[in-house]
Amino acid sequence: KNQVEQSPQSLIILEGKNCTLQCNYTVSPFSNLRWYKQDTGRGPVSLTIMTFSENTKSNGRYTATLDADTKQSSLHITASQLSDSASYICVVSGSSYNTDKLIFGTGTRLQVFP
Amino acid sequence: GAVVSQHPSWVICKSGTSVKIECRSLDFQATTMFWYRQFPKQSLMLMATSNEGSKATYEQGVEKDKFLINHASLTLSTLTVTSAHPEDSSFYICSAITETQYFGPGTRLLVL
Numbered sequence: 001k002n003q004v005e006q007s008p009q010s011l012i013i014l015e016g017k018n019c020t021l022q023c024n025y026t027v028s029p030f031s032n033l034r035w036y037k038q039d040t041g042r043g044p045v046s047l048t049i050m051t052f053s054e055n056t057k058s059n060g061r062y063t064a065t066l067d068a069d070t071k072q073s074s075l076h077i078t079a080s081q082l083s084d085s086a087s088y089i090c091v092v093s094g095s096s097y098n099t100d101k102l103i104f105g106t107g108t109r110l111q112v113f114p
Numbered sequence: 115g116a117v118v119s120q121h122p123s124w125v126i127c128k129s130g131t132s133v134k135i136e137c138r139s140l141d142f143q144a145t146t147m148f149w150y151r152q153f154p155k156q157s158l159m160l161m162a163t164s165n166e167g168s169k170a171t172y173e174q175g176v177e178k179d180k181f182l183i184n185h186a187s188l189t190l191s192t193l194t195v196t197s198a199h200p201e202d203s204s205f206y207i208c209s210a211i212t213e214t215q216y217f218g219p220g221t222r223l224l225v226l
Binding site: 034036041042043044045046049089101102104105106107109 | 156158
Protein backbone atom coordinates (compact mmCIF):
# COMPACT_ATOMS: atom_id res chain seq x y z
CA LYS A 1 0.00 0.00 0.00
CA ASN A 2 1.33 3.44 -0.93
CA GLN A 3 1.93 5.39 2.26
CA VAL A 4 3.81 8.42 3.49
CA GLU A 5 4.56 8.65 7.19
CA GLN A 6 5.93 11.68 8.96
CA SER A 7 7.47 12.21 12.35
CA PRO A 8 7.21 13.78 14.74
CA GLN A 9 3.52 14.56 14.64
CA SER A 10 4.16 17.88 16.35
CA LEU A 11 7.21 19.79 17.46
CA ILE A 12 7.85 22.85 19.61
CA ILE A 13 11.14 24.71 19.38
CA LEU A 14 12.52 28.06 20.41
CA GLU A 15 13.20 30.80 17.91
CA GLY A 16 16.68 30.56 16.45
CA LYS A 17 17.02 26.82 16.97
CA ASN A 18 17.35 24.23 14.21
CA CYS A 19 15.07 21.27 13.70
CA THR A 20 14.69 18.24 11.43
CA LEU A 21 11.48 16.67 10.26
CA GLN A 22 11.34 13.10 8.97
CA CYS A 23 9.42 11.41 6.17
CA ASN A 24 9.33 7.70 5.29
CA TYR A 25 7.48 6.46 2.26
CA THR A 26 6.44 3.21 0.63
CA VAL A 27 5.34 4.54 -2.72
CA SER A 28 6.08 2.62 -5.90
CA PRO A 29 6.74 3.58 -8.59
CA PHE A 30 8.47 6.73 -7.37
CA SER A 31 8.66 9.94 -9.36
CA ASN A 32 9.47 12.71 -6.92
CA LEU A 33 9.18 13.85 -3.33
CA ARG A 34 8.02 17.28 -2.28
CA TRP A 35 7.93 19.22 0.95
CA TYR A 36 5.16 21.74 1.43
CA LYS A 37 4.56 24.34 4.13
CA GLN A 38 0.95 24.94 5.07
CA ASP A 39 0.02 27.86 7.27
CA THR A 40 -3.18 27.47 9.26
CA GLY A 41 -6.19 28.15 7.05
CA ARG A 42 -4.11 28.41 3.89
CA GLY A 43 -3.21 26.16 0.98
CA PRO A 44 0.15 24.35 0.89
CA VAL A 45 3.14 26.17 -0.56
CA SER A 46 5.95 24.24 -2.21
CA LEU A 47 9.35 24.32 -0.49
CA THR A 48 11.34 21.71 -2.40
CA ILE A 49 10.87 18.99 -4.97
CA MET A 50 13.39 16.19 -5.52
CA THR A 51 13.57 13.43 -8.07
CA PHE A 52 15.12 10.00 -7.65
CA SER A 53 18.63 11.16 -8.50
CA GLU A 54 18.72 14.15 -6.16
CA ASN A 55 20.07 13.76 -2.63
CA THR A 56 19.65 17.26 -1.32
CA LYS A 57 17.96 20.50 -2.23
CA SER A 58 17.90 23.81 -0.43
CA ASN A 59 15.47 26.71 -0.39
CA GLY A 60 16.78 29.43 1.88
CA ARG A 61 16.80 28.12 5.45
CA TYR A 62 15.08 24.90 4.35
CA THR A 63 17.20 21.93 3.27
CA ALA A 64 15.62 18.68 2.17
CA THR A 65 17.45 15.37 1.80
CA LEU A 66 16.37 12.23 0.02
CA ASP A 67 17.65 8.66 0.33
CA ALA A 68 15.84 6.74 -2.38
CA ASP A 69 17.40 3.45 -1.25
CA THR A 70 15.94 3.59 2.25
CA LYS A 71 12.93 5.65 1.07
CA GLN A 72 13.53 8.34 3.62
CA SER A 73 13.55 12.11 3.43
CA SER A 74 14.19 14.86 5.91
CA LEU A 75 13.54 18.58 6.03
CA HIS A 76 16.01 20.61 8.04
CA ILE A 77 15.09 24.12 9.15
CA THR A 78 17.98 26.33 10.16
CA ALA A 79 17.75 29.28 12.57
CA SER A 80 14.00 28.98 12.96
CA GLN A 81 11.78 32.04 12.91
CA LEU A 82 8.33 32.62 14.34
CA SER A 83 6.96 32.61 10.80
CA ASP A 84 8.12 29.02 10.42
CA SER A 85 5.21 27.95 12.63
CA ALA A 86 3.09 25.84 10.29
CA SER A 87 2.39 22.30 9.19
CA TYR A 88 5.02 20.71 6.99
CA ILE A 89 3.73 18.09 4.63
CA CYS A 90 5.78 15.47 2.82
CA VAL A 91 4.22 14.47 -0.48
CA VAL A 92 5.32 11.70 -2.84
CA SER A 93 4.38 11.47 -6.47
CA GLY A 94 4.19 8.03 -7.99
CA SER A 95 3.86 9.17 -11.58
CA SER A 96 4.96 11.82 -14.01
CA TYR A 97 3.81 15.32 -13.21
CA ASN A 98 1.34 15.23 -16.06
CA THR A 99 -0.92 12.85 -14.15
CA ASP A 100 0.20 14.09 -10.84
CA LYS A 101 -1.35 11.70 -8.29
CA LEU A 102 0.13 12.73 -4.98
CA ILE A 103 0.37 10.70 -1.79
CA PHE A 104 0.24 13.02 1.20
CA GLY A 105 1.79 12.53 4.62
CA THR A 106 -0.21 13.62 7.63
CA GLY A 107 2.21 16.43 8.32
CA THR A 108 4.32 17.68 11.18
CA ARG A 109 2.92 20.65 13.07
CA LEU A 110 5.78 22.95 14.03
CA GLN A 111 5.43 25.70 16.58
CA VAL A 112 8.24 28.20 17.08
CA PHE A 113 8.15 30.18 20.30
CA PRO A 114 10.11 33.36 21.07
CA GLY B 115 5.71 31.40 -9.21
CA ALA B 116 2.38 30.41 -10.66
CA VAL B 117 -0.74 31.54 -8.83
CA VAL B 118 -3.94 29.65 -8.17
CA SER B 119 -6.85 31.51 -6.61
CA GLN B 120 -10.06 30.34 -4.98
CA HIS B 121 -13.31 32.09 -4.36
CA PRO B 122 -14.83 32.48 -1.90
CA SER B 123 -12.22 32.15 0.83
CA TRP B 124 -14.91 31.20 3.28
CA VAL B 125 -18.65 30.54 3.15
CA ILE B 126 -21.38 29.79 5.67
CA CYS B 127 -24.60 28.24 4.42
CA LYS B 128 -27.72 26.56 5.68
CA SER B 129 -28.15 22.81 5.50
CA GLY B 130 -29.76 21.76 2.23
CA THR B 131 -28.43 24.60 0.12
CA SER B 132 -25.80 24.34 -2.61
CA VAL B 133 -22.46 26.10 -2.58
CA LYS B 134 -20.17 26.77 -5.54
CA ILE B 135 -16.42 27.18 -5.12
CA GLU B 136 -14.26 28.55 -7.94
CA CYS B 137 -10.65 27.67 -8.65
CA ARG B 138 -8.69 29.77 -11.13
CA SER B 139 -5.18 29.52 -12.53
CA LEU B 140 -4.25 33.19 -12.85
CA ASP B 141 -1.17 33.18 -15.07
CA PHE B 142 -1.16 29.83 -16.78
CA GLN B 143 -3.52 27.40 -18.45
CA ALA B 144 -4.36 24.17 -16.68
CA THR B 145 -5.97 21.24 -18.44
CA THR B 146 -6.01 19.39 -15.16
CA MET B 147 -6.99 20.66 -11.74
CA PHE B 148 -7.45 18.76 -8.51
CA TRP B 149 -9.91 19.19 -5.66
CA TYR B 150 -8.96 18.24 -2.12
CA ARG B 151 -10.74 18.25 1.21
CA GLN B 152 -8.97 18.72 4.51
CA PHE B 153 -10.47 18.12 7.93
CA PRO B 154 -8.91 19.70 11.04
CA LYS B 155 -5.48 18.35 11.90
CA GLN B 156 -5.60 15.94 8.98
CA SER B 157 -3.81 15.95 5.67
CA LEU B 158 -5.30 16.75 2.30
CA MET B 159 -7.49 14.08 0.76
CA LEU B 160 -7.95 14.03 -2.99
CA MET B 161 -11.61 14.19 -3.96
CA ALA B 162 -11.47 14.38 -7.72
CA THR B 163 -9.44 15.25 -10.77
CA SER B 164 -10.99 17.93 -12.95
CA ASN B 165 -10.28 17.66 -16.67
CA GLU B 166 -10.94 20.53 -19.05
CA GLY B 167 -13.60 19.63 -21.56
CA SER B 168 -14.39 16.22 -20.11
CA LYS B 169 -15.89 14.59 -17.05
CA ALA B 170 -14.12 14.71 -13.73
CA THR B 171 -12.58 11.60 -12.24
CA TYR B 172 -13.71 10.97 -8.68
CA GLU B 173 -11.84 9.14 -5.96
CA GLN B 174 -13.40 6.12 -4.34
CA GLY B 175 -16.03 7.10 -1.79
CA VAL B 176 -16.64 10.58 -3.19
CA GLU B 177 -20.21 11.05 -4.48
CA LYS B 178 -20.10 12.60 -7.93
CA ASP B 179 -23.73 13.69 -7.72
CA LYS B 180 -23.06 15.54 -4.50
CA PHE B 181 -19.78 17.19 -5.49
CA LEU B 182 -20.34 18.51 -9.01
CA ILE B 183 -17.22 19.54 -10.86
CA ASN B 184 -17.14 21.65 -14.00
CA HIS B 185 -13.93 22.53 -15.84
CA ALA B 186 -15.31 24.67 -18.62
CA SER B 187 -12.13 26.57 -19.48
CA LEU B 188 -8.38 26.17 -19.19
CA THR B 189 -8.27 28.58 -16.26
CA LEU B 190 -11.39 27.77 -14.28
CA SER B 191 -12.74 24.75 -12.43
CA THR B 192 -15.75 24.88 -10.13
CA LEU B 193 -16.82 22.57 -7.32
CA THR B 194 -20.48 22.67 -6.31
CA VAL B 195 -21.44 21.05 -3.03
CA THR B 196 -25.10 20.18 -3.56
CA SER B 197 -27.59 19.86 -0.71
CA ALA B 198 -24.85 20.59 1.79
CA HIS B 199 -25.01 19.04 5.25
CA PRO B 200 -23.03 19.86 8.41
CA GLU B 201 -20.70 16.90 7.77
CA ASP B 202 -19.63 18.62 4.53
CA SER B 203 -18.09 21.40 6.60
CA SER B 204 -14.42 21.31 5.74
CA PHE B 205 -11.52 23.12 4.10
CA TYR B 206 -11.61 22.66 0.33
CA ILE B 207 -8.40 23.21 -1.63
CA CYS B 208 -7.84 23.10 -5.35
CA SER B 209 -4.59 22.76 -7.24
CA ALA B 210 -3.41 23.10 -10.81
CA ILE B 211 -0.39 21.85 -12.67
CA THR B 212 2.15 23.79 -14.65
CA GLU B 213 5.80 22.82 -14.11
CA THR B 214 4.73 21.57 -10.70
CA GLN B 215 1.53 21.47 -8.73
CA TYR B 216 0.37 24.75 -7.21
CA PHE B 217 -2.31 24.90 -4.55
CA GLY B 218 -4.98 27.49 -4.06
CA PRO B 219 -5.43 29.25 -0.71
CA GLY B 220 -8.43 27.11 0.19
CA THR B 221 -12.11 27.70 0.91
CA ARG B 222 -13.49 27.08 4.35
CA LEU B 223 -17.09 25.83 4.23
CA LEU B 224 -19.31 25.83 7.30
CA VAL B 225 -22.73 24.26 6.93
CA LEU B 226 -25.17 25.10 9.71
